[in-house]
Amino acid sequence: xxxxxxxxxxxxxxGSAYALIxxxxxxxxxxxxxxxxxxxxxxxxxxxxxxxxQRILNLSYETVDPDKTDxxxxxLKVKTPYVESWFGPDVGAAIIDWSVPLxxxxxIPVMLIxxxxxxxxxxxxxYKRPHADQILVTFGxxxxxxxxxxxxxxANPIQTPAPEMLSGVATLMDGVVYPVWxxxxxxxxxxxxxxxxxxxxxxxxxxxxxxxxxxxxxxxxLGIDIDRRFTIMFGLAAAVAGLAGVMYGPINAPNYHMGMxxxxxxxxVVVVGGMGSLPGAVLAGFVLGILESxxxxxxxxxxxxxxxxxxxxxxxxxxxxxxxxxxMGRAGVMED
Amino acid sequence: MFxxxxxxxxxxxxxxxxxxxxxxxxxxxxxxxxxxxxxxxxPDLMQRFVIFxxxxxxxxxxxxxxxxxxFGHAAFLGVGSYSAVWMFKLLSMNxxxxxxxxxxxxxxxxxxxxxxxxxRSGIYFSILTLAFAxxxxxxxxxxxxxxxxxxxxxxxxxxxxxxxGASATADGSIxxxxxxxxxxxxxxxxxxxxxxxxxxxGYYVCAVVMLLAFYLAIRIFRSPFGMMLRAIKSNQxxxxxxxxxxxxxxxxxxxxxxMYAGLAGGLMASMDPLAGxxxxxxxxxxxxxxxxxxGGAGTLIGPVLxxxxxxxxxxxxxxxxxxxxxxxxxxxxxxxxDLTVTLIHPFIGKGWHLTLGILFMLVVIFLPGxxxxxxxxxxxxxxxxxxxxxxxxxAKQPAE
Amino acid sequence: xxxxxVKGVNKRFGGLQALGDVNLxxxxxxxxxxxxxxxxxxxxxxxxLVGKLIPDTGSVMFNGQSVLGRKPFEIxxxxxxxxxxxxxxxxxxxxxxxxxxxCFAKRxxxxxMHAIEGVQNERQIMEKALAMLDDLNMADKRxxxxxxxxxxxxxxxxxxxxxxQEPQLLLLDxxxxxxxxxxxxxxxxxxxxxxxxxxxxxxxxxxxxHVVFSLADRITVLAQGxxxxxxxxxxxxxxxxxxxxxxxETA
Numbered sequence: 001x002x003x004x005x006x007x008x009x010x011x012x013x014x015g016s017a018y019a020l021i022x023x024x025x026x027x028x029x030x031x032x033x034x035x036x037x038x039x040x041x042x043x044x045x046x047x048x049x050x051x052x053x054q055r056i057l058n059l060s061y062e063t064v065d066p067d068k069t070d071x072x073x074x075x076l077k078v079k080t081p082y083v084e085s086w087f088g089p090d091v092g093a094a095i096i097d098w099s100v101p102l103x104x105x106x107x108i109p110v111m112l113i114x115x116x117x118x119x120x121x122x123x124x125x126x127y128k129r130p131h132a133d134q135i136l137v138t139f140g141x142x143x144x145x146x147x148x149x150x151x152x153x154x155a156n157p158i159q160t161p162a163p164e165m166l167s168g169v170a171t172l173m174d175g176v177v178y179p180v181w182x183x184x185x186x187x188x189x190x191x192x193x194x195x196x197x198x199x200x201x202x203x204x205x206x207x208x209x210x211x212x213x214x215x216x217x218x219x220x221x222l223g224i225d226i227d228r229r230f231t232i233m234f235g236l237a238a239a240v241a242g243l244a245g246v247m248y249g250p251i252n253a254p255n256y257h258m259g260m261x262x263x264x265x266x267x268x269v270v271v272v273g274g275m276g277s278l279p280g281a282v283l284a285g286f287v288l289g290i291l292e293s294x295x296x297x298x299x300x301x302x303x304x305x306x307x308x309x310x311x312x313x314x315x316x317x318x319x320x321x322x323x324x325x326x327x328m329g330r331a332g333v334m335e336d
Numbered sequence: 337m338f339x340x341x342x343x344x345x346x347x348x349x350x351x352x353x354x355x356x357x358x359x360x361x362x363x364x365x366x367x368x369x370x371x372x373x374x375x376x377x378x379p380d381l382m383q384r385f386v387i388f389x390x391x392x393x394x395x396x397x398x399x400x401x402x403x404x405x406x407f408g409h410a411a412f413l414g415v416g417s418y419s420a421v422w423m424f425k426l427l428s429m430n431x432x433x434x435x436x437x438x439x440x441x442x443x444x445x446x447x448x449x450x451x452x453x454x455x456r457s458g459i460y461f462s463i464l465t466l467a468f469a470x471x472x473x474x475x476x477x478x479x480x481x482x483x484x485x486x487x488x489x490x491x492x493x494x495x496x497x498x499x500x501g502a503s504a505t506a507d508g509s510i511x512x513x514x515x516x517x518x519x520x521x522x523x524x525x526x527x528x529x530x531x532x533x534x535x536x537x538g539y540y541v542c543a544v545v546m547l548l549a550f551y552l553a554i555r556i557f558r559s560p561f562g563m564m565l566r567a568i569k570s571n572q573x574x575x576x577x578x579x580x581x582x583x584x585x586x587x588x589x590x591x592x593x594x595m596y597a598g599l600a601g602g603l604m605a606s607m608d609p610l611a612g613x614x615x616x617x618x619x620x621x622x623x624x625x626x627x628x629x630x631g632g633a634g635t636l637i638g639p640v641l642x643x644x645x646x647x648x649x650x651x652x653x654x655x656x657x658x659x660x661x662x663x664x665x666x667x668x669x670x671x672x673x674d675l676t677v678t679l680i681h682p683f684i685g686k687g688w689h690l691t692l693g694i695l696f697m698l699v700v701i702f703l704p705g706x707x708x709x710x711x712x713x714x715x716x717x718x719x720x721x722x723x724x725x726x727x728x729x730x731a732k733q734p735a736e
Numbered sequence: 737x738x739x740x741x742v743k744g745v746n747k748r749f750g751g752l753q754a755l756g757d758v759n760l761x762x763x764x765x766x767x768x769x770x771x772x773x774x775x776x777x778x779x780x781x782x783x784x785l786v787g788k789l790i791p792d793t794g795s796v797m798f799n800g801q802s803v804l805g806r807k808p809f810e811i812x813x814x815x816x817x818x819x820x821x822x823x824x825x826x827x828x829x830x831x832x833x834x835x836x837x838x839c840f841a842k843r844x845x846x847x848x849m850h851a852i853e854g855v856q857n858e859r860q861i862m863e864k865a866l867a868m869l870d871d872l873n874m875a876d877k878r879x880x881x882x883x884x885x886x887x888x889x890x891x892x893x894x895x896x897x898x899x900x901q902e903p904q905l906l907l908l909d910x911x912x913x914x915x916x917x918x919x920x921x922x923x924x925x926x927x928x929x930x931x932x933x934x935x936x937x938x939x940x941x942x943x944x945x946h947v948v949f950s951l952a953d954r955i956t957v958l959a960q961g962x963x964x965x966x967x968x969x970x971x972x973x974x975x976x977x978x979x980x981x982x983x984x985e986t987a
Contacts, residue, residue, distance in 0.1 A: 577820075
C-alpha cells in the first residue's frame with residue numbers, strides 16, 4: 001500500500017508540471033486555434049526568471065576586511081549583496097533564501113508582457129495560416145529563445161535552491177518520506193489550476209472565452225472584441241507556463257533545453273487529454289505523471305525493460321488510435 | 337531523355353554538374369588566403385551536403401507532396417545507420433550490402449510507424465510520429481544497448497566476425513569501408529597554383545547516389561502517383577469521393593521517404609562507420625524539416641538547396657570567432673570595431689543556431705515557399721522591369 | 737426495381753430522430769429530387785448514401801448490392817459520384833489534372849502504385865479528360881490553377897470530374913445553394929444538357945423549387961425525417977400536404 005502511495009506522490013510533481021504546461025497549451029489551442037511549439041520555451045523562460053532574480057539579489061559589492069586575511073595572506077575581500085546592506089543582514093539573507101518564491105512576483109509581469117508581445121507580434125499573423133505553418137514558426141521561435149538563453153546563461157544547469165525552510169523532507173505517515181518542495185509544487189500547481197478554472201468559470205471574461213472555445217465563429221458574430229481577449233488569454237497561458245517553470249527550478253536545475261524536453265511530453269499530454277479540453281489536459285497531466293512514476297519502479301523496469309522511457313508515448317499512441325478524441329476531448333475539435 | 341521533359345532534364349543536368357564539380361565550386365578561395373575558411377570543398381563537409389540532401393529530398397516526398405508533417409523522420413536515419421554498421425560488423429566492409437540493408441530496414445520501420453501514424457492526420461499525425469521517434473530514441477539509448485551500444489554509440493571493433501572480410505587488417509587495425517576495394521576515405525589532391533582541390537572517393541559515391549535519388553524523386557513528382565499525393569494535400573475529402581483510397585497512397589509516400597532517410601543513414605555510416613542514438617532525437621527530425629522548408633517544400637530543388645545551406649552555415653558560420661571578426665573589421669575605428677564585433681558575436685560561432693532559428697522564422701513568415709520562391713520572386717522582378725522597359729521603348733517608337 | 741433502393745432507414749443522433757423509416761426508390765435514367773424544409777433530414781439521407789454515415793437500421797441497395805458499411809471511395813467505385821454543396825475540387829492542381837484524377841480512379845481502381853511512369857505518357861487518360869472539358873466548354877481553361885476559377889466554373893469542373901467517371905448515379909447536394917439567379921439558371925441549363933446527352937440517373941437534394949421543377953422527373957418530399965409523399969412534379973405542385981409542410985400555413 002505504502003509503495004503505491006509513494007509512487008503516486010512521486011508522480012505528482014512531474015504530473016503537476018505536465019498539467020500546467022498542457023493547460024496553457026490547451027488554452028491557446030482552444031481559444032486561438034494555434035498550435036504553439038514555443039510553449040516549452042515559455043516554461044523555460046519562467047525558470048530563468050528565477051535564475052535572473054537570484055542573480056539580481058546576489059549582486060554584491062566588495063569590501064576589504066583589514067582584520068582578516070585569506071589563505072594567501074592577503075587582506076580578505078568580503079562580498080556583501082546589496083540587499084543585505086539595504087535591509088540588514090538578516091532580512092537580506094532571508095530575501096536571497098526565498099528568491100524562488102519571490103520570483104513568482106517577478107515572473108508574472110515578465111511572462112504576461114512576453115505573452116502579449118509574442119501574440120501581437122507573431123502569433124496574430126498566423127491565425128489564418130495552416131497548422132503546419134503555426135508549428136513551424138513557433139518551432140523556429142523556440143529555437144531562437146533557447147539559443148538566447150544559452151548565450152546568456154551558458155549550457156550548464158543552474159541551481160536554484162528552494163528556501164531552506166522548504167527544502168528538507170517531510171515524513172508522511174509511517175515512514176514515508178517526501179521532499180517538502182514537491183508538496184509545495186503540487187499545492188502551487190493545484191492553486192494555479194484552480195485559479196484558472198475559477199477565472200474561466202466565474203468572470204464574464206472567462207465566460208466569453210469558454211464560449212469562444214465552444215464556438216468561435218458565433219462569438220465573433222456577437223460583436224465581442226475577440227482580438228483583445230485573445231491577447232490576454234495568450235498572456236495568461238504564458239504566465240501559467242512561466243510560473244510552472246519558476247517553481248520547477250528547485251526540483252530540476254534549469255537548463256536551456258528543459259523547454260524542449262517538456263514540450264514534447266506536454267503535447268503528448270494534451271493529445272491524451274483531448275485537444276481543446278481543459279479538464280482533460282489537467283487529468284492527463286497527472287495520470288501520465290503518475291504512470292511514469294510507476295513505470296520507473298524496479299518491479300516495472302525488470303518486468304518490461306525500458307518501460308519507464310516509453311510509457312508516456314506508448315499510452316499516447318494507444319489512446320490516439322483507440323480514442324482519437326483523447327480522454328475528454330469534444331467532437332469536432334481538430335478531427336481531421 | 338531519361339523519361340523527363342526538357343525543364344526537368346535541365347534541372348537534373350545542372351544539379352549533376354554542380355555536384356560533380358563541387359570540389360572546385362566549393363573551394364573558390366586559395367589555401368592560405370584569409371577567406372580560405374569559407375571553403376567548403378573538403379570531403380567531410382561535401383559528403384554531409386549530399387547525404388542530408390538525400391534525407392531532405394525524401395522528406396519532401398512526404399511533406400512537400402502530401403502535406404503530412406512528420407516530426408520523427410530522424411528515427412529512420414538512425415535505424416539506417418545502425419543497420420549499416422551492423423552489416424560492417426557482421427558481413428563485410430563493402431558498403432553495398434550495408435546500404436541495401438539500411439534502406440530495407442528503414443523501409444520496414446517506416447511501414448510499421450506509418451501504418452499506425454497515418455490513421456490520423458494533421459497535428460495528430462505530427463505528434464504520433466514525434467512520439468514514435470522519441471520512443472525509438474529512448475529505447476536505443478537504454479534498453480536496446482545490446483544492439484545500439486547505448487550512449488557510446490555503435491562502433492567497429494577488431495573482434496567483429498566480418499564473415500566475408502577480415503576482422504582486422506594485416507597491420508592489426510580495423511579495416512575501412514570500401515566499394516569493391518575502393519576505400520571511402522581515399523582521396524586525390526590536386527594543387528593548382530595556390531588552390532588545392534580534394535577529390536574524395538566517398539564524396540563521389542555519395543554524389544552519385546544522391547543524383548540517382550534526385551532523379552527518382554523527379555520521376556515520382558511527375559508520375560500519376562505524385563499527382564495523387566498532391567491531390568491528397570489539396571483536398572483529401574474530394575479524393576475519397578472520387579473513388580481513391582488515400583491511406584495506401586500516403587503510406588507508400590511515407591515508406592518511400594523513410595527509405596530515403598534510411599539511405600542517408602546508411603551512407604552516413606559508410607563514410608564514417610559509427611552510429612549513435614542522438615541521430616534519432618527529435619531535434620534531428622526538426623533539422624530536416626528546417627532544410628525542406630528553408631529550401632522550399634514541394635519543389636524539386638528546394639530541399640537540396642536547404643540541406644546545403646544549413647550544413648554550410650553549420651560548418652562555416654560556427655567556425656567564425658571574435659578574432660576573425662576583429663580581423664575583418666580592423667579598418668573601423670576602435671570603438672566602432674568593438675561594438676560591431678559585440679553586436680555580431682551572438683550570431684556566430686556557437687550562436688549559429690540562433691541565426692538559423694531567426695532565418696527559419698523569417699522564411700516561414702515572409703517566404704513560405706522558401707529559397708526557391710525567393711529566387712522566383714527576384715526573377716519575376718527582373719522580368720517585370722525588363723517588360724516595363726520594353727513597353728517604354730515600344731511606346732517611344734511610334735513617336736519617332 | 738430502381739437503381740437505388742432505400743428501405744426502412746432510421747438514424748438517430750442522441751435524442752433526435754434524424755431519419756425515420758425512410759423508403760426511397762430511384763428509377764434508372766430519371767432525375768429524382770428530394771426536397772424538404774431545413775432540418776428535414778435531406779443531408780443525413782445523402783450522407784447515408786455515400787458512406788459518410790451508417791444508418792441505425794434499414795438497407796441501402798445500389799444495383800442490388802448493399803452500400804452500407806462501405807467507405808466513400810468504395811461506394812464511388814461502385815458507380816456513385818457526388819457533387820458537393822460548395823464545389824470540392826483540387827485547388828492546388830490545374831483544371832486538366834483535376835479531371836485526370838477521376839479518370840485514373842476509374843481505370844486503376846482505388847490504389848495503384850504507378851510512381852515511375854510520367855503523367856505525360858498517359859495519352860488515353862489525358863484525351864478522355866480533355867474531351868470531357870471540351871464537352872463542358874472548359875477546354876480553354878485546362879491549364880489554369882483551379883483555385884482561381886470563378887464559382888460557376890468550379891461547379892462546372894466538379895461536374896466534369898464526376899461525369900468523366902461515367903457514374904450510374906450522380907448525387908447532387910444542393911447544387912445551387914448560395915448562387916445568384918443567373919448562376920442558378922446556368923447550372924440548371926448545364927444539368928439539363930447533361931440529362932439530355934447522357935444516360936444518367938441523378939438524385940438531387942435541393943430546396944430551391946425553381947430548380948426542382950425545372951429538372952425533376954420524380955420528387956420525394958421529406959419532412960421531419962420521413963418521406964411525406966412521392967410523386968411527379970405536377971402532382972406535387974398541387975398537393976396541399978406538401979404546401980403545409982414546406983411553406984407552413986397555406987395561403
